[in-house]
Amino acid sequence: MDFLDKYKYHKDDPSEFGIDLKEFKKNSIELDNSHLSNLLTNSVRVSKEILPKVGKAIEIVFERIKIENNFNFFVTADNNQANASCSLMSSASRPDIVLTSRLIELLSLEELQFVIGHEVAHYVYQHALYPNHNNIEDRNLKLNILNLSRAAEISADRIGFLACASLDDSLRANFKLASGLSDKHFNFKPSTYLDQLRDLEDLGKSSSELWSTHPSFLIRMQSLIWFSMTKEYHEFFDRKSKGTYSLREVDEKLDKKIKKVTGDELETSNKDIYEKALIWGSLDIYLSDKKFSKVEQDEFASRFGTKADKAISLLKMSSARDMLDKKIDVSFTEASKLLKTEKNKLVDELKAIGKETGGDKMKKLKILGKLLNILGVRNPVSF
Numbered sequence: 001m002d003f004l005d006k007y008k009y010h011k012d013d014p015s016e017f018g019i020d021l022k023e024f025k026k027n028s029i030e031l032d033n034s035h036l037s038n039l040l041t042n043s044v045r046v047s048k049e050i051l052p053k054v055g056k057a058i059e060i061v062f063e064r065i066k067i068e069n070n071f072n073f074f075v076t077a078d079n080n081q082a083n084a085s086c087s088l089m090s091s092a093s094r095p096d097i098v099l100t101s102r103l104i105e106l107l108s109l110e111e112l113q114f115v116i117g118h119e120v121a122h123y124v125y126q127h128a129l130y131p132n133h134n135n136i137e138d139r140n141l142k143l144n145i146l147n148l149s150r151a152a153e154i155s156a157d158r159i160g161f162l163a164c165a166s167l168d169d170s171l172r173a174n175f176k177l178a179s180g181l182s183d184k185h186f187n188f189k190p191s192t193y194l195d196q197l198r199d200l201e202d203l204g205k206s207s208s209e210l211w212s213t214h215p216s217f218l219i220r221m222q223s224l225i226w227f228s229m230t231k232e233y234h235e236f237f238d239r240k241s242k243g244t245y246s247l248r249e250v251d252e253k254l255d256k257k258i259k260k261v262t263g264d265e266l267e268t269s270n271k272d273i274y275e276k277a278l279i280w281g282s283l284d285i286y287l288s289d290k291k292f293s294k295v296e297q298d299e300f301a302s303r304f305g306t307k308a309d310k311a312i313s314l315l316k317m318s319s320a321r322d323m324l325d326k327k328i329d330v331s332f333t334e335a336s337k338l339l340k341t342e343k344n345k346l347v348d349e350l351k352a353i354g355k356e357t358g359g360d361k362m363k364k365l366k367i368l369g370k371l372l373n374i375l376g377v378r379n380p381v382s383f
Contacts, residue, residue, distance in 0.1 A: 004065065004124055006232060007158045009223075010251045011151035014130055016339040017144075018376075021126050035087060039074050039096055046073035046099075054104060057112040061163040065117060067124070072096045073116075075104060082106045082177055086119045086128075095123045106182055110164050111173035117163020121156035133213070140273060141337040143266045149213040154223050154254070162236055167228045171221050178217035193221055197261075205263025219258060226250045274342055277335035279304050280327045281346075281371045282353050283311050287324075288367050289359035296357070303353075332374035343375055351383040 014021060039045070048055030054075065062069040071094065078100035087096040097119045099112075107115065122128070130152065133145040161170045171190050179186070197218035200206060209216055215223075227233055230250050231243035245253075259267070282303070286296055292315060301308040314323055335346060350371060354364045369381040 004067075004121070004159060007155070007162070007236075007247070008125065009151050009154040009158070009254070010248070011147065011255070012125070012155040013151075014126075014148070016341060017131055017148065018340065019129060019131075021129060035096065036072065036094075039072070039076075039087075039098070043074035043076040043098065046075060051075065051104075053109055054099065054112065057109050057116055061113050061116045061120065064113075064163050064165060065120070065159060067120075070094055071120070071123070074098045075101060077101050082180060084115050084119050086122045097123075106176055106180070107173060108169070108183075110166055110169040111176065113164035114160040114170045114173040115177075116160075118156045118160035120163070121159035122152070124159070125152065125155055127152045127156070138334075138337055140266075140269045140334070143210065143269065144337075144339060146211060146213060147266060150215045150258075153214050154220070157220055157224060158227050161224055161227060162233075165237065167224060170224050174217050174221050174224070190221060190225070193218060194225075197222060201257075201260040205265065206261050210262045210265060215258070216261065219254075219261065222257060223250075223254055226253060270338060270342060273331070273334045273338060274346060275307070276327075276331040277346060277375075278349055279307055279311055280324065280331045281350050284324065284328055284367050284371070285350065285354050285364055286357055286359075288357075288363040291359075299357075328371070329374065332371055336374060336376045343377055344379075347372060347375070347377055347379065355383040 044050065046054050046058065048059070054073070058069065058073055074096060076098055079102055081100055082103040084097065084099045084103055087098060097116065099115070103115065104112070130148055131145050133142050133149065136142045136145060157170070157174075160173075161167070164170055164173075168188075172188055175186070175188070175193065176182070197216075200216070200218060206216075209219075226245065227247075227250060229244045230247045231245070232247045234241050234243040283300070286292060286300060292300075292312075297312060300312065304311070314320055314327075317323060335343065338346075350368060354361075354368055357364070365381050365383070368383070372379065372381060
């Protein structure tokens with residue numbers, strides 16, 4: 001199943017949160033059996049004999065995406081919500097995918113393949129192991145986790161697209177799930193829906209999108225259209241057309257499109273946290289020898305501009321050391337919740353400053369070790 005990793009949206013990266021999916025271990029069989037018992041009691045297990053349409057869709061999906069079907073599929077009664085879910089994704093040896101009756105009634109065989117492929121992707125990518133934003137109080141960390149959650153949906157949509165092998169059916173499935181409408185109630189014109197996306201972009205930042213676990217169906221439809229134009233998509237189906245973009249280029253286009261809708265609040269917040277940690281950590285390194293010469297002050301000011309003034313003025317106070325320690329503790333505790341890439345970048349900048357400044361190397365390394373410890377970075381301390 002690892003071959004499907006190449007289709008993931010690049011922002012769908014749990015390692016940024018310190019999650020190593022290779023360390024995943026299955027829980028006890030008793031938990032599996034308990035959940036399965038509940039489904040067997042209250043839902044209908046899918047078989048081609050009882051539910052031929054659903055059974056056929058499942059069979060086609062696994063043939064297309066070339067993985068073994070180790071899943072239990074169930075249909076549960078729900079006449080209101082067209083929905084699907086992959087249960088016990090991170091603990092079941094045989095995961096369960098549950099489809100609602102309304103979903104079966106609403107979608108065609110091909111559209112259902114998209115949804116089934118989407119849910120299978122959630123298991124393949126182990127999205128259930130991702131952190132839950134509901135358990136997080138820190139605002140910035142919560143926004144980063146929600147961003148990861150939305151990225152996971154983009155990745156799952158791509159596998160759903162490969163599973164149904166049709167852009168049109170993928171888009172129709174998205175539209176039906178967003179609107180709840182069956183074919184008889186709408187004319188399918190994707191270009192018109194993308195006009196709606198442009199209207200949303202013109203309004204600027206959408207708070208509902210920023211705080212949502214799922215991207216807007218408009219973003220998802222645009223994402224699928226671009227995915228259909230990639231070299232990787234055409235290679236999957238061994239088509240003569242080579243595609244217009246690489247997947248990386250599409251990811252970058254999608255980043256820009258999403259930012260137009262969500263705004264730059266998350267980027268600005270991450271940058272602010274990063275810069276505060278950098279400036280207070282750097283000052284601590286400069287003061288490793290308990291001196292701050294005029295030359296060093298000029299270097300510090302040149303590096304950090306007007307933001308250096310506040311840091312330098314703090315040193316004129318009688319309780320400067322205590323205040324600096326507090327600034328460091330607060331700023332680095334906040335920075336410890338940044339993405340792994342940003343934390344590593346921060347460490348590299350601090351190492352560069354330690355290497356460039358004067359003073360005793362061992363003292364600077366000791367300070368750097370303290371800063372990395374607060375960050376939660378376990379890398380060897382050296383420069």
